[in-house]
Amino acid sequence: MCNQTVSLIAAELERQGISTVTLLLLREVGEAVRPPRALFVPFPHGYPLDRPDDPPRQRAVLEAALRLLEETGARPPLLVEYRPPKALAIEASPADRLGAL
């Protein structure tokens, strides 16, 4: 439900002239609801910015999101999959993510 909530808020902000970019954890929700701009991130529920206490990984997600805002000529909805920098490996589970710290 969080994915739908932020998508609907994003749509309203965009109607009022504020450019938005939305992180989404569930592709099927993004494709059904259709926020104006969304970055699908490959992380578990509860981990939208990758790992806790890991600024480089969090910054990488934010940078990818900001780049969507800079896409010129794009048309809505702009729904893009996050591709992390090669240097950043992705663990599969929340337990792995906490345990790796």
Added chain:
Amino acid sequence: MATTDELSLPVRLFLKTYSWRRVDPVPWAPLAKPLAESRLALVSSAGFVLPGQERFKTNLAGGDGSFREIPASVDVAALTDAHKSESFDHHGMVRDPNLAFPIDRVRELVAAGRLGAVNSRHLSFMGSITAPGRLVRDHAPAAARILKEDGVDVALLVPV
């Protein structure tokens, strides 16, 4: 990427027949100026509240679409997880609220010149909203008015 298969059986059964609220037409506000000159606000659905703020209502039919204002000066350690959902692992964002409310990362982006400014306030929702009528009709427009008043150019929205 997360999937609905990770969710509990009752939630999966609920979602099987749930009709998502489709945005149509999809609005579009292109970036009006470079990010290095833009003011950014965060909108998180992680259900964070600050000490003294009213917690989100957990027994409201269809969910609580209200929001709390979080000042830009916040110390993330002061944020409390008030999200009612048991459908996701809370440990990460309790350990580091930047995981769902990345205010420290935004400050760094401003310091680095990637963004122009961080807005003076940010918005915290609790995302377990199954009936989003009030959210769409009342709460989201109120949120948009606040951010417009502040001169926000860009918003980053973060679910959990």
